[in-house]
Amino acid sequence: MRRNGMCPLCYLKKLFSRPSDVTDVFYDKKYENGAALTPPMGWSSWNTFRNQIDDKLLLETAQAMKDTGLVDAGYEYINLDDCWHSSMRDENGLLQGDLTRFPAGIPDLVEKLNALGLKVGIYSSNGTFTCEDLPASLRHEKTDAYTFAKWGVEYFKYDFCHNKKISKYAPLVFSISLAPAGGRDILTVGCEDALLFGTAKLMPDKRLPGGMYISGLDGASGKAVFKNVIVPKAGRYVLTINILKKGLYEKFLIAHINGESYCRFEVPSQKPFNLSARYQAFVDLKEGGNTISLFNPVRTRADSAMVQYQYMGQALKEASARVAQEQGRAEKPIVFSICEWGINKPWKWGASAGNLWRTTMDIRPWWKWMKMIYERNVKLYKYSQKGNWNDPDMLEVGNGKLTPQQNRSHFALWCMMCSPLILGNDLRKMKKEVLDIITNKKLIAIDQDELGVPAKRVKKGGADVLARPLSGGRWAVCFFNKSGAKEVSYPLEKLQADGYVKLAPAPSYAYEEVWSGKSGSVSGKLSAHVDKNDCKVFILTPQN
Ligand code: GLA
Numbered sequence: 001m002r003r004n005g006m007c008p009l010c011y012l013k014k015l016f017s018r019p020s021d022v023t024d025v026f027y028d029k030k031y032e033n034g035a036a037l038t039p040p041m042g043w044s045s046w047n048t049f050r051n052q053i054d055d056k057l058l059l060e061t062a063q064a065m066k067d068t069g070l071v072d073a074g075y076e077y078i079n080l081d082d083c084w085h086s087s088m089r090d091e092n093g094l095l096q097g098d099l100t101r102f103p104a105g106i107p108d109l110v111e112k113l114n115a116l117g118l119k120v121g122i123y124s125s126n127g128t129f130t131c132e133d134l135p136a137s138l139r140h141e142k143t144d145a146y147t148f149a150k151w152g153v154e155y156f157k158y159d160f161c162h163n164k165k166i167s168k169y170a171p172l173v174f175s176i177s178l179a180p181a182g183g184r185d186i187l188t189v190g191c192e193d194a195l196l197f198g199t200a201k202l203m204p205d206k207r208l209p210g211g212m213y214i215s216g217l218d219g220a221s222g223k224a225v226f227k228n229v230i231v232p233k234a235g236r237y238v239l240t241i242n243i244l245k246k247g248l249y250e251k252f253l254i255a256h257i258n259g260e261s262y263c264r265f266e267v268p269s270q271k272p273f274n275l276s277a278r279y280q281a282f283v284d285l286k287e288g289g290n291t292i293s294l295f296n297p298v299r300t301r302a303d304s305a306m307v308q309y310q311y312m313g314q315a316l317k318e319a320s321a322r323v324a325q326e327q328g329r330a331e332k333p334i335v336f337s338i339c340e341w342g343i344n345k346p347w348k349w350g351a352s353a354g355n356l357w358r359t360t361m362d363i364r365p366w367w368k369w370m371k372m373i374y375e376r377n378v379k380l381y382k383y384s385q386k387g388n389w390n391d392p393d394m395l396e397v398g399n400g401k402l403t404p405q406q407n408r409s410h411f412a413l414w415c416m417m418c419s420p421l422i423l424g425n426d427l428r429k430m431k432k433e434v435l436d437i438i439t440n441k442k443l444i445a446i447d448q449d450e451l452g453v454p455a456k457r458v459k460k461g462g463a464d465v466l467a468r469p470l471s472g473g474r475w476a477v478c479f480f481n482k483s484g485a486k487e488v489s490y491p492l493e494k495l496q497a498d499g500y501v502k503l504a505p506a507p508s509y510a511y512e513e514v515w516s517g518k519s520g521s522v523s524g525k526l527s528a529h530v531d532k533n534d535c536k537v538f539i540l541t542p543q544n
Contacts, residue, residue, distance in 0.1 A: 077154065340357070465478070
């Protein structure tokens with residue numbers, strides 16, 4: 001049996017290889033927006049307040065952030081998590097704050113929070129609803145991104161509840177047409193003029209104008225390229241994709257324009273009452289020849305998530321640039337926080353879509369749970385980089401029944417791993433011991449170190465040892481004791497030999513321990529007494 005005119009084996013081979021010339025644009029791109037060059041620091045409403053938030057709470061929290069010195073310590077974002085909004089979009093289809101909990105509206109609140117010296121974050125879901133079943137942004141990406149940018153939002157967390165996976169199937173295209181925006185079609189190019197790659201193939205159908213259509217653009221395996229599509233002048237055009245209606249399943253297609261921008265077409269399951277259908281999008285073309293490539297980059301669940309997050313990432317960038325222009329002010333980049341709980345291995349593609357990506361399920365203020373999250377995240381150290389970070393979720397320091405030792409370890413581990421430091425406790429009433437932990441200057445400096453190199457776990461056991469290089473020829477070493485109180489030690493030469501940590505060889509090292517402030521000189525091995533569930537963190541500087 002032949003599929004797409006190919007022998008079954010050839011077809012399978014093509015289907016399961018991902019030809020780099022098919023979807024090249026979607027991979028290995030780094031999301032850069034000038035924000036989150038160090039892991040973001042702030043506070044979020046979720047961990048403590050869940051669905052019970054209002055403007056009063058936000059303003060009191062902002063005031064507390066200022067009064068307690070958290071703002072001075074570097075915490076700059078105040079993030080509204082789920083349930084900030086009304087179940088109703090407004091009469092223009094725009095999201096709006098909960099009508100009775102934020103009666104003055106979100107823009108008013110943003111202004112007040114900004115006046116207290118804080119940047120504001122907001123939340124939505126890459127789905128039809130949020131996790132609390134409120135309206136969300138899938139298929140409203142551009143509109144919602146623009147709304148948030150207009151409100152002056154500078155941090156955006158994008159969840160994954162009620163997500164709809166993009167189909168891996170592509171529609172059957174028989175021609176493309178172009179019209180200047182506001183005008184009629186000025187040209188139509190038939191599918192016979194496209195260059196075909198991978199599984200893409202011309203198929204006959206006498207009923208169609210050119211007697212043929214392209215199939216095989218599915219699953220990141222085939223691509224059709226319309227080269228040298230000539231328009232008389234640069235500007236905005238309407239691209240119409242003319243497709244043969246076939247198949248009671250959803251389909252998806254991307255049109256990639258001149259290797260720069262792209263638009264997408266979502267085709268529902270089609271009833272063949274008519275032979276053909278038209279799908280349109282605006283595209284910006286240059287004068288003379290243009291290249292329009294058609295393909296579906298989605299084969300797997302992870303591809304689908306990546307494409308959707310990339311799309312929102314682009315929408316946020318466009319929105320903040322557009323608003324800056326409209327308001328005649330400097331651009332306020334929006335930190336883009338991907339929150340799909342690590343289920344699609346976002347560490348593999350997150351850096352192409354946003355500034356940070358959750359690596360695990362939701363954190364809880366339970367010691368066992370916190371350790372489980374640490375265990376997963378610590379292994380992913382190679383994926384974090386300046387501007388694009390692993391996110392083991394918001395902090396639970398000061399929440400639940402975590403002991404002082406556990407709070408200390410939780411905070412220190414997050415700092416060692418270059419994690420975002422988004423507080424989740426009630427800042428209006430917190431114990432001094434909690435405030436001392438979250439404002440520990442040395443640890444915050446480790447988290448925020450300009451090298452942005454997260455710690456590697458160099459020893460796993462009853463006590464873990466983590467190490468990372470810091471700027472200024474310094475290193476940080478953490479002893480995290482998961483078992484009973486004991487003496488922990490680690491040979492310095494092992495840190496020198498480690499190809500990632502690369503501790504500079506020296507006869508001795510000046511050290512400072514970040515909790516006690518104790519300092520001195522060490523050679524041979526680093527040792528310390530560490531209590532149960534507690535940690536010690538040393539900053540080492542080579543001495544000659
Ligand atoms: C998900 C996220 C959480 C929080 C809630 C809100 O569970 O992972 O961090 O945002 O949704 O409903």
